[in-house]
Amino acid sequence: MVGIIGYGSYIPKFRIKAEQIAHQWGKDAIAIKRGLMLQEKSVPGLDEDTITISVAAAKNALKRCNINPKEIGALYIGSESHPYAVKPSGTVVGEALGIVPDFHTADFEFACKAGSEGMFVAQALVKAGEMKYAMAIGADTSQGAPADALEFSASAGGSAFIFGKENILAELLFTHSYTTDTPDFWRREGAFYPHHGGRFTGEPAYFKHVQGAAKAILEKSGYSPSDFTYAVFHMPNGKFPLTVGKKLGFTNEQMEPGWVVNLMGNTYSGSSPTALSATLDVAKPDDLIFMVSFGSGAGSDAFIFKATDKIIGVQDKAEKVREMLADNPIYLDYGQYAKFREKIIMNE
Amino acid sequence: MPSPRYRREMPQRYRLEAGKCKGCGKIFFPPRLICNKCSSQNFEKVTLPENGKIITFTIIRVAPQQFEAEVPYAIAIVELENGVRITTQVVDCDPEKLEIGNSVKLVFRKVQAEGKTGIILYGYKAVLV
Ligand SMILES: [Zn+2]
Numbered sequence: 001m002v003g004i005i006g007y008g009s010y011i012p013k014f015r016i017k018a019e020q021i022a023h024q025w026g027k028d029a030i031a032i033k034r035g036l037m038l039q040e041k042s043v044p045g046l047d048e049d050t051i052t053i054s055v056a057a058a059k060n061a062l063k064r065c066n067i068n069p070k071e072i073g074a075l076y077i078g079s080e081s082h083p084y085a086v087k088p089s090g091t092v093v094g095e096a097l098g099i100v101p102d103f104h105t106a107d108f109e110f111a112c113k114a115g116s117e118g119m120f121v122a123q124a125l126v127k128a129g130e131m132k133y134a135m136a137i138g139a140d141t142s143q144g145a146p147a148d149a150l151e152f153s154a155s156a157g158g159s160a161f162i163f164g165k166e167n168i169l170a171e172l173l174f175t176h177s178y179t180t181d182t183p184d185f186w187r188r189e190g191a192f193y194p195h196h197g198g199r200f201t202g203e204p205a206y207f208k209h210v211q212g213a214a215k216a217i218l219e220k221s222g223y224s225p226s227d228f229t230y231a232v233f234h235m236p237n238g239k240f241p242l243t244v245g246k247k248l249g250f251t252n253e254q255m256e257p258g259w260v261v262n263l264m265g266n267t268y269s270g271s272s273p274t275a276l277s278a279t280l281d282v283a284k285p286d287d288l289i290f291m292v293s294f295g296s297g298a299g300s301d302a303f304i305f306k307a308t309d310k311i312i313g314v315q316d317k318a319e320k321v322r323e324m325l326a327d328n329p330i331y332l333d334y335g336q337y338a339k340f341r342e343k344i345i346m347n348e
Numbered sequence: 349m350p351s352p353r354y355r356r357e358m359p360q361r362y363r364l365e366a367g368k369c370k371g372c373g374k375i376f377f378p379p380r381l382i383c384n385k386c387s388s389q390n391f392e393k394v395t396l397p398e399n400g401k402i403i404t405f406t407i408i409r410v411a412p413q414q415f416e417a418e419v420p421y422a423i424a425i426v427e428l429e430n431g432v433r434i435t436t437q438v439v440d441c442d443p444e445k446l447e448i449g450n451s452v453k454l455v456f457r458k459v460q461a462e463g464k465t466g467i468i469l470y471g472y473k474a475v476l477v
Binding site: 012013014045046047048049051052055056083084092095096098330339346 | 442459470
């Protein structure tokens with residue numbers, strides 16, 4: 001059997017409240033908080049990027065397992081905000097974690113599901129016996145265009161998962177991937193901000209793919225929604241995951257532990273992985289966990305995990321997601337936020 | 349900071365690798381070739397602990413051009429758990445509220461970039477715990 005042997009997350013310390021963004025652009029904060037179910041979002045520090053977030057999340061994952069980083073045979077980083085266009089983030093992260101030089105690395109990109117893509121590949125390599133351990137990270141420091149609805153959600157953070165065959169915390173029972181060519185959201189090479197294709201964003205993109213992957217894995221596994229203790233879905237805003245979960249037959253109680261989007265925002269490639277991490281923080285042995293990611297373009301990866309009795313001993317070995325969200329955040333006003341996100345044109 | 353030196357210093361900047369003298373046990377960070385205490389040239393690689401406390405600090409209000417966006421920021425001398433002292437920036441905090449004796453841990457952050465098109469230089473900084 002194969003499964004997660006270590007997991008960890010990282011969320012930057014800085015936040016901006018929905019009111020600040022609404023005030024800047026003359027929008028109705030109450031309507032946005034009600035409609036998108038977003039109160040505030042994380043903002044990366046000036047010295048943080050996908051690479052530093054990945055290192056921080058990976059260090060927390062390593063704290064939860066007692067392995068030599070040199071035994072990690074593959075490192076995959078999924079992000080749509082890799083700092084370099086050419087030069088994998090995995091090279092720097094592998095060096096910082098001491099995994100170098102005998103490992104395989106690649107940067108994945110698939111809008112918000114690049115992190116789960118990495119998980120999909122990492123677990124398969126371990127399952128195939130190609131290597132002892134493989135690590136996958138989903139991390140982002142995403143930008144929404146100023147005044148765009150995405151500006152209320154696009155945030156920063158990430159989670160890392162180490163897969164192995166021994167000392168498993170959560171066994172991976174089933175996987176399924178569901179992908180089509182759907183022009184709901186894209187960013188052309190060289191463009192700073194992404195575009196979204198209006199009527200393609202909701203029903204034909206998020207809902208179709210999440211439900212497609214979810215129904216296929218339920219059929220494959222023979223489980224029904226009521227068999228699961230927890231369910232996590234990609235969280236582009238607060239409303240979508242709760243709506244898709246309900247459509248599929250899951251309850252708010254199953255989704256609540258992983259539903260951190262109201263305080264964190266949408267961490268893109270780090271979104272559903274961080275929901276999984278927050279869920280593992282509270283899981284008990286034998287709990288079944290359902291996970292479906294979503295990436296525009298579009299596709300979803302689905303996973304079914306089962307927590308083992310080893311989960312109890314590791315939850316407190318690193319900071320939990322809810323602890324990071326509550327740990328004295330530093331609130332920014334819109335001007336500071338614009339500076340942090342380098343939205344202000346400076347004289348060179 | 350030229351790129352070749354940055355590459356050479358990655359073990360210390362990225363992973364806090366120090367040199368421990370096999371002759372007298374003194375730990376050097378950054379590592380060095382000859383021990384200034386016992387003149388031994390035999391060192392073993394040790395990794396510094398990430399946790400420590402602020403011994404003293406100063407607040408930078410007028411910074412070199414590359415760091416102008418970060419002012420005011422704090423530079424501190426941090427004593428790590430094994431007694432080794434390092435100089436580092438303290439981030440994710442209001443520098444006016446820092447105090448000597450604050451507990452910190454070292455984290456991996458972007459230190460600077462060689463312009464908009466050059467390489468990005470990473471290393472350690474401290475955050476409050
Ligand atoms: Zn010596």
